[in-house]
Amino acid sequence: MADPFEPQSTPRTGDVVELWPGLDFVIVHAYSRAEAIADGVLIPIPAESQQYAPLMMPGVFTAPLWHAAAPAWTEAPAAARLKTILQIIAEHHGAHCDGDHFIDLPAGALPARENGQPGRERIWYHVGAGDTGDLVLTVGFPEDR
Structure with missing residues (x-):
């Protein structure tokens, strides 16, 4: 074994x-992580965004969180949301082990939904082995697990 x-x-x-x-x-x-990225189910966190939260591992967002958080990550409000999410994960992960974790985001961290309801404030992240066994980060909504 x-x-x-x-x-x-x-x-x-x-x-x-x-x-x-x-x-x-x-x-x-x-179904590998690489296949999920190629299919658009997982969206890689841009390398330049890793500076906001140096977690020392590659990361992805689930498509539902990625699209809910910002239609265009290059716009200033969207970039600020990405930075906020990654910084909160980095701070939280510093005190926790690998595995599944849930985080409550500050009010307004995600934009309002299309139906006008407030943005969702709870996200999930997982740190675990990727396709090659190296640690990777996956971030999404709790139901994306």
């Missing part, structure tokens, strides 16, 4: 994986 603390690559469809000693199973379907 592989060392659980060593980075592992993402299993692919058809791979045989040992769950416990003597208990193997075949991956029926696998």
Whole structure:
């Protein structure tokens, strides 16, 4: 059995994986992070934005959060929202381990919804192994998990 603390690559469809000693199973379907990015399900956080929150790992937003937070991230209000979200995650993550985390954003951190309702104020983030086993950040709404 592989060392659980060593980075592992993402299993692919058809791979045989040992769950416990003597208990193997075949991956029926696998959907990699790279495939999700290519499909537009995940949106990479622009490299220049990493300066706002040096988490030392690549990150992505889920498409629903990305599109809700700003139609055009290059505009000043949108860039400020991105900066706020990344700084809050960096501060929160400094005190927490890898895995799933929920954060309540300050009121107004996300724009109002199309129906006029206030912007959502709770987001989720996950730090865990990516396709190659390296740590990666995924940020979205709680239901995007």
